[in-house]
Amino acid sequence: MKFIFASDSFKGTLTCEDTIELLTRAADEVFEDVNCVGIPVADGGEGTVNAVLLAKGGQRIDVNVHGPLMDEVNAYYGMTSDGQVVMEMASASGLTLIEESRRNPLFTTSYGTGEMLRDALDRGYKDISIAIGGSATNDGGMGCLEALGVKFLDGQGNELAGRGENLERVKRIDMNGVHPELLKANITVMCDVTNPLCGDNGATIVYGPQKGATNDIVKRLEAGMMNYRDVIIKETGMNPDEIAGSGAAGGLGAALCLFCNGRMKSGIDTVLDLVDFDKKINGADYIITGEGCADEQSCYGKVMQGVGLRAQKQGIPVIGLCGMIKEGAQKLHDYGITTLLQTSDESTSFEDVIRNAKEYYYQGAFRMFKMIKEKRKTIY
Secondary structure, eight states: EEEEEEEOOBTBOOOHHHHHHHHHHHHHHHSOEEEEEEEOOOOTTHHHHHHHHHHOEEEEEEEEEEOOOOOOOEEEEETTTTEEEETTTTTHHHHGGOOOOOOOOOOOHHHHHHHHHHHHHTTTTTTEEEEEEEEOOOOOHHHHHHHTTTTOOOOTTTTOSSGGGGGGOOOOOOOTTOOOOOOSSSSEEEOOOOOOSSSTTTTTHHHHHGGTTOHHHHHHHHHHHHHHHHHHHHHHHGGGGGGGTGGGGHHHHHHHHHSOOOEEEEEEHHHHHHHHHHTTTTTTTEEEEEOSEEEEEGSSSSSSHHHHHHHHTTTTEEEEEESEETTTTTGGGTTTEEEEEEEEOOOOOHHHHHHHHHHHHHHHHHHHHHHHHHHHHHHH
């Protein structure tokens, strides 16, 4: 009997390593002969680097960079045992790096993300995947590109710092000093949103308020982003608004695709490819996945959807063991999740589930494996 354990973390309560440990313990108690294989996974958000390193082996590389307000922060990325690099831009330019009272996307920059990329390129790494969720920035990726040697110039030829407030002043983009290894690299952009750079569904109007922008700041930044877009069209002949996801991370998606030859890919699909998921699940009887709360959003680029679709291709049944199951979760059945189970019953309070998450998860896992064992008895 072979089980694959590939669950998302349960935010604030269980890591993906915790779920693997608890599932293994419960399976060993129920079955006399069982092969349990744990595969740490993430959807391209927080925890992606750690999940890939746990699954593949490798090392964490720490690097001091400039944070979103140009103060020094300690960022990190992972280098796997086979030379693949995986990054989270939030490590260098994330919203959580700034106190709420200091958040203002006029002044934040993605410069530190560019410094992380530059560090990897300086070390000779060519295969780089970068998750771009959780940003504090709305600079169109100018800061990131600036750190990689790109110059943004105003009408008088003065060099501009890569901040949101300078989007409106850009008149020319000078690529002559770009890092020599950048265009030789294979850069995958982990992104699960489709927002364009500008417009009602664009980077500024949709995400600017979450990053501290008032209505007046949103209007200024949107006008600046439209100017920036027009300069990009003039310089490259390509319209970033026609690229799905160009507005992700305050426009970093556009910068990575148009100036770094990056290609957009689903975060969970990127992670599953990095950890050789399809190969590792060969011959499995069941795959166990899950997340803290399954709902309709679980069908949009999340771990359960990604795992279910990969398993479906190989005809492997998938059980989603979740802390809570809410309205809309049943749509996961269309994505290869054959069964959904909850770790606690409806009478259990949310506070109790959070407080005793490990115990509830273990008990839910034990009941699940008993159910599988009894079902096999009736089949055979």
